[in-house]
Every structure is written in C-alpha cells, then in structure tokens.
Amino acid sequence: MGIEHFDVRAHARQRWAARVALACAVSAVLLPLGYAREASLFLVAGVLVGVGVTAASLWWVLTHRGAARIAAGALAVAAPVAVIWWFATVNLLWVVVVSAALWGAAVWLGKFTLSSTKSHQVDVPEHPTPAPTRPFLIMNPKSGGGKVDRFRLKEKAERLGATVHLLDPSHPEDVAVLARDAVRAGADLLGVAGGDGTQAQVAAIAAAYDVPLLVISAGTRNHFAMDLGLDRDNPAACLDALTDKGVELHVDLGYASGHPFVNNASFGAYAAVVQSPAYRDDKVRTTLELLPELLTHQRGPRLTARIGDAVIDAPQAVLVSNNVYRSDDLVGLGRRERLDAGVLGVVGIRVDSAAEAAGLVLGPNAPGLSLLIADEIVVEADRPEIEVGIDGEALVLPTPVHCRVSQKALRVRVPRDRPGVPEPKPPLDWRRLRKLAAAVGRTALPKHRERYGWLQDLWNRWR
Structure with a gap:
C-alpha cells in the first residue's frame, strides 16, 4: 500500500468530525456548569430523581392491580412532568434541552466517525454456490397478515422452479416432517415463508441433511431475516436467492x-405469559393480568x-x-452483529423491589441485570x-433444560444484494476518538511524487 492509496481528505474529515464530537461533549457538560453554576447539581439530581421515580413506578404498575396500579401509573407520568415543570420555573429547561441535544450530537457523530474507519468494518463471509435445482418451499398464507398472497410469493417461487x-x-401439519420428506425425495434447498418458530423447525432439518435454507421474510417480526440483512418490506426479494444471484452464509x-x-x-415471566390461550387475542391485557404474581x-x-462457574439465582x-444481542446502544437493541460466533448470549433479570427496578436505568451495569456469553x-x-x-x-420442557449452540451448522441462502444488511456500529470509544481528533493533519497528495520522497518513506514507516 503506497501513499497514493491514502485518502488525505477522508482522514481530514474524520479528524474534524472527531473534534466536533468532542467539542459537543465538552459543551454539553460546560453549559449547565457555566450557566447554572451551583444549580447544576440540582439539574443532575432532578433528572436522576425523575428517572428513578418513573422506573420504580413502572415496577409498581407491573406488580400490582387495581387502585395501586392506577396510582403508580399516574406517578410514572407525573414524575417527568414535575421535573420538566421545575426546570421551566427556574428558567433552566432550555439548558437541559440544549445540553441533551449537544450530548446526543456528540454520541451520534462519535459513533459515525469511528464506524467509518476501516478497522471497524466487519466482513460477512459469503460462499458463492450454484443455484438450487429442486427447491422446496413451505409457505404459511396467514403469516404476517397474509404476505404470501399480498406479494404473490407462491406464483413467483413456482416461476423460478420451486415446489x-x-x-x-384448519389442518395443522408438522413442518419438520414435510421438510424431511422433501429432502428424502431429492430437494436440494428448503425454504420457509412464515414465522421464526416455523423457520427454526425447518432449519434443524436443513442442518441435519446439509442442505441450504431459504428464509423468506413473510412473518410478523422477522427477527432472523433482519439479522440476515434481508428485505423485510418486500419478502418477494428474498426469492432472488433461488437464482444465480444467491450466495450462502454459514450461521449458527x-x-x-x-x-x-x-x-x-x-x-420465566415471558415464557409463562405466552402460554396463556388469551395471549394471542389480547397481548397487553393478558400480560398485565399475569405479571404481578410472576414478577x-x-x-x-x-x-x-x-453458565459455567456463574449462577443466576x-x-x-x-x-x-443464538449469538449475542447488542446491549451497548439503544439503536442496536435487539440486533445481532454476528450469527456465526459459536456462542450463546445470556440475559438474566432479577428485580425484587422498586429500588432495584429503578437501578435498571444504569443499563448493562445495573445490579439486577446479568449479561453473559457462553457456549452452554x-x-x-x-x-x-x-x-x-x-x-x-410456547413449549413445556422437562427440567433441567440444556441450551447449546452448533457453530456454522446452518447454510442459509440469501440474495447477494441485500439492502437491509446493517453496518456494525462499535461502542463509542472516547479514548480512540480523542486520539483521532489529536492526530496531526497530513498535507494533500503531491502532484509530483518525486519531490516528496521523504513523505513516502515516512508514510511507509508509520503504517
């Protein structure tokens, strides 16, 4: 790599973006200190009290019924309103708003700057393979509110040669049996247009017989399709993988x-709630009815x-x-950056009081929250x-329940061009951002390299 490949302008933009991010962060802290002075401590205290009372009130909402639940709900609304009213009364509301905006800008710009550097780019391993010749697809016409019919998935798949x-x-079928019979009859790809639960059952058959799985984002939430980067707004685009436009990803x-x-x-609580027959018809009411005793x-x-030597009691x-969900970024919650790391992510929650519920606002550092990584x-x-x-x-299993992960056991065929592939966003590293902001600027590329041989040598040594 020579100096001709070094993008001076891009580096300069990153350097100045890092400086602006740090300036916004410093301003977010200095503004309340400089304007409010001794009252700045009350600003911080007011925000913390408001957040803590709101979190505790929500805990009471979930663990009580009747008048106690109504009162707790009113308090959850009143606490932030009271804090905002107090700030406005002492003419500090604008300070809080501007400081929060500056901090938000600093975090967003800092993450954008660091994620744009090459050291944080993650390559998704893709394996070019021939298009399947005898694909077999299972479609649930009721899934996702009728996406199979709305996007004419059956017709398009059959035009591409799929069964x-x-x-x-009205006549429930075992999709695992259907998939197994199809493979034994010669199918060289299994596909599913349905929910994640149906996809998991067919995925196990695909992994057992070493045939690729085609995921069609025709479910309601499509979490697996989201992490595969598939187009969730247009499930018909997933069928492009049946052609030579498809590639394989090997996932866990x-x-x-x-x-x-x-x-x-x-x-625990969620698993018990989804067992209720009433959950499908009225999720909110059923959840609020069952949670007090469960929590x-x-x-x-x-x-x-x-989990190994660790115990969550x-x-x-x-x-x-299956792999680890993001927990360091609100934007990335519920997303997995990798599906092939060969690990399980474990999230455990134990909250025994309103005070411990308020402590959950600390995020990953909350005492009642356990975040672990394991293979079993x-x-x-x-x-x-x-x-x-x-x-x-919803299932009922005998105890103990052993959870494990099989690394890269599943071949998933996806379109090569996937508009939904998320760009990994690394945690905000303020130290790295500061080093980038303090980097010495480099001059523009010379038109005549022979006049700047010393710069070429310096660059070669530095890199």
Missing part, C-alpha cells in the same frame, strides 16, 4: 434440549441458570440467544417441567 407447499391453518443454530431456535429461547414469585417456577426472566447454559427449576418460549412458540 411450494401451502399450509392449511441454537438448541434448547434438542429444540432448535434461530433467535432465542426465553424462560413477585407468587406464581411460576423458581429458576436457576448455570431466582431470576424473573432469562433470555438465551443449564436452566434448572423447582419443578419437573417449565414453560419455555422458543422463537415465540
């Missing part, structure tokens, strides 16, 4: 006591999660994910069977 099996909601597959999951397996351990099993909820986890309970939510599907 399509439409599921009949999780298992909970032999039951496959492409996204996650959940234990206060009056109902449901007492769980213990063992009596959590209200445990989420085990065992969930035990004080009863022989527990409810488990596997990719949104």
